[in-house]
Amino acid sequence: MTQEFDFSTHSAETLEKEGKTYCLYANPGMGKTHTLRYLPGKTLVLDIDRTSQVLKGEPNIDVIYVDNQNTWEYWGALLLHLKDIKGKYDNIAVDNVSELERCLLSDLGFIGKNQGVPSQGDYQKMQFKVVNSFRWMKNLADRIVFNAWETTDMYTAAEGTHYNRSYPQINQKIINNVLGLCDVVGRLMINAEGERGFVLEGTNSIYAKNQLDNRKGCKQEEIFVMPSTIEEEKGEK
Template sequence: MALQITNAADIKTSKGTYLIYGPPGMGKTSSLKYLPGKTLVLDVDRTSKVLKGCKNIDIVQVDNINTWDFWEKLIIELYENYKGKYNNVCIDNVSELERCILSDLGSKGKNKGVPSQGDYQYMQFRLVNSLRYMKNLGCNIIWTAWENTDSYQDANGQYYNRSFPQVNHKIINNVLGLCDVVGRLAINPEGERGFILTASNSTYAKNQLDDRKGCLQSELIPAGDGVEGTKTVSKGPTK
């Protein structure tokens, strides 16, 4: 077997995998209008109406009833027929996608619509495998998620209120590990929306693409980052 060896100095980071999260209504979906280049949004939670008027954005309504079969066919279709046709592919949002898959599987079971333990395992593997598959599309991948909070105790016994993406707890580390950037959407004292990109005891976040510790909502992916001739869209209403 011949190894394909690349020197680290030659690595380019023009494409990335992002997970952005925040409470409902904070502006996650609206953040997608600022992405440079052409964007495809896979609308799970039916909030794409806030993108009205954005000519650089195409939208696919994900079947939120027969989600299990639809999602598999959608991912395969993207890879076989749409690879390289978009600069960004966005899943909005993965928290609702989990629930839709579980609801669909539960409706097909024998427990009066309640998902079985096996259904949770099916969902977990499908989501992680989907993210791996989508990383081969040759574009930026952006997943949105709602925000969860809990109380966390560190090694010194100190407690923190911790914020993290609403992703099934058994796969959250796997999902976050496959992402280059995890950003928490927040509002600064000046009233500007932006992303926290550096981790703390109270926030799940990371940035493996550059040295930014945070950015404005409109600068998650800088205009022209791997995209020729693009401009940042002007600010609009938030979700």
């Protein structure tokens, strides 16, 4: 039996963004998890690195503590659970991706035959698992947030100039796949006055992007708010 495919066309004039996906990264302790306080609506946090205590007292946030030992089977079951409860939460946050990768690999190494050390095949399994999981999750809530730790390397531009580059700590084989699924990639930083904010425009030294609006940066508390809403609130004051 021949499979039928949908080739219907849609005018770009009427296209609307159905959901928003963020990747927020910084060094440990900078405030990535705290940023989840600013998500509007009801939020579910998938706590992998056990830092959700900073969200204590938030009435609109629920937390699931992801099993960080038997992670491989648990994560698959959790995705099915998220599908079953679709619509209950406005936001789903994975905190964090860097630790999720480590836990998946650690579990695969434990159940493997190499004395707990992940094999090359385990790395490939993890890579497919993460990318497919995140692609699956994009349709499960209005906003999906992937927190990640920050890492750096030495980047050489086409003209030969060298830069110290900062970007999310995600496996190099899949980092473009994961960040390509995101509308916003923001680096959390602290300025000279001690104020926290996100860099939203990429440079040779910083991986960042913003496909939702024209902001090149924003305050920490405004990362999930559209510029029109910010201006309306300022006008009311």
